[in-house]
Amino acid sequence: xxxxxxxxxxxxxxxxxxxxxxxxxxxxxxxxxxxxxxxxxxxxxxxxxxxxxxxxxxxxxxxxxxxxxxxxxxxxxxxxxxxxxxxxxxxxxxxxxxxxxxxxxxxxxxxxxxxxxxxxxxxxxxxxxxxxxxxxxxxxxxxxxxxxxxxxxxxxxxxxxxxxxxxxxxxxxxxxxxxxxxxxxxxxxxxxxxxxxxxxxxxxxxxxxxxxxxxxxxxxxxxxxxxxxxxxxxxxxxxxxxxxxxxxxxxxxxxxxxxxxxxxxxxxxxxxxxxxxxxxxxxxxxxxxxxxxxxxxxxxxxxxxxxxxxxxxxxxxxxxxxxxxxxxxxxxxxxxxxxxxxxxxxxxxxxxxxxx
Amino acid sequence: xxxxxxxxxxxxxxxxxxxxxxxxxxxxxxxxxxxxxxxxxxxxxxxxxxxxxxxxxxxxxxxxxxxxxxxxxxxxxxxxxxxxxxxxxxxxxxxxxxxxxxxxxxxxxxxxxxxxxxxxxxxxxxxxxxxxxxxxxxxxxxxxxxxxxxxxxxxxxxxxxxxxxxxxxxxxxxxxxxxxxxxxxxxxxxxxxxxxxxxxxxxxxxxxxxxxxxxxxxxxxxxxxxxxxxxxxxxxxxxxxxxxxxxxxxxxxxxxxxxxxxxxxxxxxxxxxxxxxxxxxxxxxxxxxxxxxxxxxxxxxxxxxxxxxxxxxxxxxxxxxxxxxxxxxxxxxxxxxxxxxxxxxxxxxxxxxxxxxxxxxxxxxxxxxxxxxxxxxxxxxxxxxxxxxxxxxx
Numbered sequence: 001x002x003x004x005x006x007x008x009x010x011x012x013x014x015x016x017x018x019x020x021x022x023x024x025x026x027x028x029x030x031x032x033x034x035x036x037x038x039x040x041x042x043x044x045x046x047x048x049x050x051x052x053x054x055x056x057x058x059x060x061x062x063x064x065x066x067x068x069x070x071x072x073x074x075x076x077x078x079x080x081x082x083x084x085x086x087x088x089x090x091x092x093x094x095x096x097x098x099x100x101x102x103x104x105x106x107x108x109x110x111x112x113x114x115x116x117x118x119x120x121x122x123x124x125x126x127x128x129x130x131x132x133x134x135x136x137x138x139x140x141x142x143x144x145x146x147x148x149x150x151x152x153x154x155x156x157x158x159x160x161x162x163x164x165x166x167x168x169x170x171x172x173x174x175x176x177x178x179x180x181x182x183x184x185x186x187x188x189x190x191x192x193x194x195x196x197x198x199x200x201x202x203x204x205x206x207x208x209x210x211x212x213x214x215x216x217x218x219x220x221x222x223x224x225x226x227x228x229x230x231x232x233x234x235x236x237x238x239x240x241x242x243x244x245x246x247x248x249x250x251x252x253x254x255x256x257x258x259x260x261x262x263x264x265x266x267x268x269x270x271x272x273x274x275x276x277x278x279x280x281x282x283x284x285x286x287x288x289x290x291x292x293x294x295x296x297x298x299x300x301x302x303x304x305x306x307x308x309x310x311x312x313x314x315x316x317x318x319x320x321x322x323x324x325x326x327x328x329x330x331x332x333x334x335x336x337x338x339x340x341x342x343x344x345x346x347x348x349x350x351x352x353x354x355x356x
Numbered sequence: 357x358x359x360x361x362x363x364x365x366x367x368x369x370x371x372x373x374x375x376x377x378x379x380x381x382x383x384x385x386x387x388x389x390x391x392x393x394x395x396x397x398x399x400x401x402x403x404x405x406x407x408x409x410x411x412x413x414x415x416x417x418x419x420x421x422x423x424x425x426x427x428x429x430x431x432x433x434x435x436x437x438x439x440x441x442x443x444x445x446x447x448x449x450x451x452x453x454x455x456x457x458x459x460x461x462x463x464x465x466x467x468x469x470x471x472x473x474x475x476x477x478x479x480x481x482x483x484x485x486x487x488x489x490x491x492x493x494x495x496x497x498x499x500x501x502x503x504x505x506x507x508x509x510x511x512x513x514x515x516x517x518x519x520x521x522x523x524x525x526x527x528x529x530x531x532x533x534x535x536x537x538x539x540x541x542x543x544x545x546x547x548x549x550x551x552x553x554x555x556x557x558x559x560x561x562x563x564x565x566x567x568x569x570x571x572x573x574x575x576x577x578x579x580x581x582x583x584x585x586x587x588x589x590x591x592x593x594x595x596x597x598x599x600x601x602x603x604x605x606x607x608x609x610x611x612x613x614x615x616x617x618x619x620x621x622x623x624x625x626x627x628x629x630x631x632x633x634x635x636x637x638x639x640x641x642x643x644x645x646x647x648x649x650x651x652x653x654x655x656x657x658x659x660x661x662x663x664x665x666x667x668x669x670x671x672x673x674x675x676x677x678x679x680x681x682x683x684x685x686x687x688x689x690x691x692x693x694x695x696x697x698x699x700x701x702x703x704x705x706x707x708x709x710x711x712x713x714x715x716x717x718x719x720x721x722x723x724x725x726x727x728x729x730x731x732x733x734x735x736x737x738x739x740x741x742x743x744x745x746x747x748x749x750x
Contacts, residue, residue, distance in 0.1 A: 003494055004501035008418055009544040011446065013503045015533050018452040019523060028522035028531065032642045043524050051524060059374045061485070063382035063390075064462035064471045071455035080455035084475050086519060086568045093524075113374060127478065130400035131376070131393070132426060132442070132485055134408040139400065141376040142368055149371030174660035175478045180572040180668065208703065214663045239662050243704075245410045252404040265572050267564035268635040269612050272571050272668050286401040287367040310610055310639070342665045 020081040022051050022095045038157055039114030040104065052094040054103055057113040057123055057148075057155060060088045061131065061141060069110075077103035087123040087165075089116055113155065119162050119310075121154040125176045126168040135242060136170035137255040138187035138284050143168050146288040147185075150297055161307040161316070164300060165264070172237050180263040182313040183299055184275055185292060187284075188258050189236040191251045197226035199246035209244040213237075214342075235341070256283045259295055261325075262314030273314045276322075278329075280336035295331075302329045323355050359391055364401035383471035389486050390470045392436030396428060407434075414441055414489050416496040419548045422506025423492055439488040443469065443495055444481035444507035446540065446547075449533040450520050451476065464498045478573075479557065480517030481507035505544075511704075512550035513543045518560035519567040526641060527634065528562030529580030529650040530678040536560045538683045539690065546694075553701035556694060563646075564634040570655075570669070575697075575707040576690060577655040577669040580678070584647030585627040586636070592643035593623050607636050651677045652686075656693060656719070657708025667708040672719070674730035689723060696722035717742070 016024070026045035033043040036052075043051045056070075074082040074092055081093040092107075094100050107114055116122040124147065127133065129140035147166065154160060167181040178184040200209070201224070209227055210218045217233035218240055227247075229240075238249040259282075263275030278299065282291050299313075306328060307316035317325045326333050339347040365377045380397070383390035396407050412425035424442040431438035445461070461482070465471060470486035477483040487495065496506070507515035516539045519525070521532030539558055540547070546556075559570035562580040570577035597603055603623070608616045615629035616636065623643070637644045654676055655669035672693075678686060693707070696719055701710045711719055720727060 003497040006416075006493075006497040007500045007503075008505075009548060010500060010503060010505045011541045011544055012448050012505060012537070013457075015449045015452050015523070015537060018448055018454050018457065023523050028528070030522075030524065030526040030528075032526055034642075043526070053524070057374055058475065059376040059379055060474055060476075061376040061379050062473050062475050063379045064466050064473065065382045066379060067458055067462050067473065067475070071458050074455045082453055082455065082458075083520070084451040084453075086451075086517075088475065090475075113372065125478070128474075130397055130406045131380075132408065132440070133406065134410050134426070136406045136408075139397075142401070145368050145371070145373055145375060145377075148373035152372045172661050174662075174666070177478075177569050177573060179660055179666035180569065211702065211704070212663065214665075237662065242662075250405055255404070265566045265569045267566070267571075267631075267633050268638060269610055269633060272566075274666060274668065284404045286404065287364045309606060310635070 018081070018083075020051070020079060020093055020095055022049050023093075025049060026051075035118050037114075038117055038120060038155070040100065041117055050095075050097060052097060052100045054092045054094065054100070054107065054114060055085070055116050056090040056092070056107060057116065058084075058088055058090050059141065059145070060123075060126070073103065073106065073110075076106075085123070087116075087125060089123045113152065115156040119159050121148075121151055121160070121164050121166060123155075124148060124166045124168060125181070127170045127175045129168075129170040133170060135173060135238065136187065137189055137238075137250060138170050138185075138257050139286060140168045140170040140176070142286055143185055143257070143289050143292060146290075146293050147296055150293050151300065154300070160300070160304055162310050162312045164303070164313060166296075173242070177265070178260065178263075179274055180265050180272060181275055182261065182263065183296055184260050184263070185257050185296075186260060187255065188281065189238055189249050189251065190254050190256075190281070191236060191249075192229055192231045192234045193236075193238070193241060193247045193249040195226060195229065196246035196248070197221075197224040200224075200226040200244060203246055204244035209240055209247070212239045212243045214239065252284075256281050257289075257292060258282075259292070259299075261299060262317050264312050264314050269310070270315055270318070275314075277337055278325075279331055280334055299329055321355055360395035360398055362394060362398040365394065365398050380472060387466075387471045389436040389440065390472055392428075392434040393440065393470065393472070393486060396430065396434045396437055399430075399433075408440075414492065416492050416506070419506060420550045421509040421512045421548055424509050426486070437486065440470070440486040441489065441492065443484040443487055443492070444477065444509060444515070445484065445499060446505050446507040446515050447476055447480055447482045447517070449518055449536040449540070450523050451480075452523065460502065461499075461504065464495065468495045468498070479507070479514050480568075481515050506548065508547045508555075510550040511552045511554050512548070512556070513546035513552070514555050514557045515547065516540045516543075516558040516560065517568055519562050521560075521562040525562055527565065527580075527637065527646070529582050529646060530560070530562055530578070530652050531680070532560040532562045532568075532578075532580065534680065535578060535678060535683060535686060539687060542687045543690075552694070552698060554704045554706055556697070556707065558690070564632065565638060572658050572666075572668050573660075574658055574669065575656060576693060577658060578652050578678075578686070579655065581632050581651060581653050581675065582647040583649040583651070583675065586625050586630065586647060587645040588623055588625065589643050589645075590622045593640070594621070596640055596643055601640075607639060610635055650679075651675050654686075654689065657706070657711050659706045659708050663704070664709055664712070669708075670711070670716070671731045672723070673725055674728055692723040693719070715742075
């Protein structure tokens with residue numbers, strides 16, 4: 001069977017091809033929107049035209065079978081129009097108001113979870129994990145599933161003071177938004193990598209390997225034609241492994257995850273913030289990481305009980321102070337919490353005024 | 357098929373949240389690659405470690421990016437995933453599809469790959485998860501002939517991404533999807549043929565809510581903003597109050613610049629003091645609308661922790677017009693930023709890290725932007741500073 005003729009550098013199809021007529025007619029002319037339920041909203045244009053959206057949870061890993069099923073629903077209710085959100089939810093785009101309720105009903109009947117709009121927990125940004133990454137030291141999809149089974153009511157119904165953005169990264173490369181999320185899980189190593197000198201010499205570029213280390217712990221070792229690692233300087237980031245596979249950072253029995261909190265992206269009220277360390281380590285406990293899930297649930301409960309309306313996790317913590325965050329959540333404060341990396345001088349306290 | 361017992365993974369089919377295990381099993385019903393993926397993943401859950409090797413160099417003719425080589429470290433045990441490469445399809449801006457287009461993508465993928473996808477990857481691509489080296493050229497012929505090109509990978513321009521923008525959001529100050537599509541088309545060569553020191557990401561958000569995380573996840577962050585007064589509909593303000601909103605505590609008291617007041621009837625805004633943070637507009641979308649002179653703030657440098665710590669983007673250009681006729685100006689600015697980075701960066705040095713080494717001044721001079729207080733949170737504190745010859749001429 002012959003293949004069609006390949007084309008290069010055509011780029012993606014123009015989005016206009018995929019927009020429903022109501023969007024084409026009102027592009028850039030939307031006036032307001034209203035959240036109708038935790039998973040539905042209506043956008044109203046200057047012209048008075050309306051577009052209804054139904055937001056559906058997704059595990060991000062989708063089989064073609066599921067995509068086809070969602071497409072069938074889009075054909076039935078949306079003239080085939082659908083999109084995905086930046087947090088990997090599926091959105092059905094309904095132009096005919098009469099089709100909204102039947103669409104929601106059929107989605108529910110088929111077991112889809114509708115929600116994620118407003119001051120709630122939307123879908124979790126996460127990485128590939130053991131499913132598909134060489135660098136993973138935990139499984140991202142597994143933690144997300146375990147976490148959201150516990151928190152799903154914050155997607156479908158329950159409200160929080162503001163939205164809580166969750167993320168999971170399966171290593172410090174953070175192909176997710178962990179460094180700027182309200183609450184996030186990031187997998188970490190805790191032991192100095194081992195070096196297979198023979199293969200380092202064969203497979204790796206020594207200057208690149210030396211240059212990959214953020215703490216200058218790696219030096220060339222002319223005797224072995226490989227490199228050596230200063231154990232006192234190594235912070236186990238694993239970037240050397242990324243550029244030089246014979247440097248092995250994986251220790252299944254010592255690897256695990258940390259929890260960080262208080263990051264945000266929007267500029268609303270306060271500037272975007274980095275997430276900061278809340279809990280330095282939990283062992284990997286597949287398939288459901290119960291201690292990680294409990295710890296996240298606890299942070300969310302304490303936030304829900306203490307934050308003012310519209311305060312994000314980071315804004316609440318900054319208002320009450322980190323010393324109160326540790327007190328209220330009961331999380332132990334350790335040496336690992338005190339920064340000794342590049343931005344340390346901005347993080348130590350420079351005032352005699354603080355709380356107990 | 358179902359060749360494997362998967363007691364650990366089966367646990368993750370229980371519970372209300374949609375299960376990725378169920379998705380892999382669906383694909384595994386008819387696809388041997390997905391079945392072995394399931395087997396290998398169960399082994400990872402049992403032993404707490406991954407079994408994927410570093411990516412090898414695979415791709416399609418004439419391209420250096422878009423396909424990420426992935427090989428199992430246990431090819432005898434799991435032959436179906438001996439090769440399990442990622443094929444990144446550049447998504448349409450705003451992630452809009454028709455069912456017909458998606459079904460066509462699925463049909464081709466079922467023929468040549470695992471039947472598993474990521475909708476979508478972290479950068480924005482439609483990710484097809486797992487295929488063999490032999491299938492890459494046929495896949496490319498099938499997809500590219502239908503108008504679906506590859507996305508970026510490696511030390512190249514990465515697939516630009518954006519929020520929903522003007523397609524469905526009243527807060528969009530700029531045509532985020534239009535800019536994203538324009539940039540993607542403009543930088544096709546840079547996207548497909550890695551020639552940069554390291555990755556370069558572009559993200560476009562229509563307002564400061566920043567739904568695509570441009571400010572934290574892109575070397576070049578374009579974020580919509582405005583000039584001029586916030587437009588107030590006092591009748592709608594009254595409706596929010598009547599509806600039970602505590603305007604004083606929820607809006608006025610939470611304004612970061614203290615530029616709003618409310619007398620129980622009307623909202624007043626001292627717009628000169630407003631920093632355009634979006635809090636009041638986001639909470640009272642029927643009553644408050646942005647000012648009418650629209651444009652974007654261009655920020656640079658954000659990235660995840662590797663190598664020297666995570667960064668949030670820094671303001672480079674406080675305000676730039678972004679109407680259709682300004683798109684070329686925006687691409688020219690982008691080209692100038694990239695050229696400065698490409699000329700000065702070491703291998704694997706991101707733009708933000710280079711700025712930390714060189715300072716902001718050389719970049720500002722390279723792109724012809726004047727120093728402005730909007731670019732800093734505060735001026736320097738220590739009396740160490742450089743003087744260039746040009747400074748003496750003033």
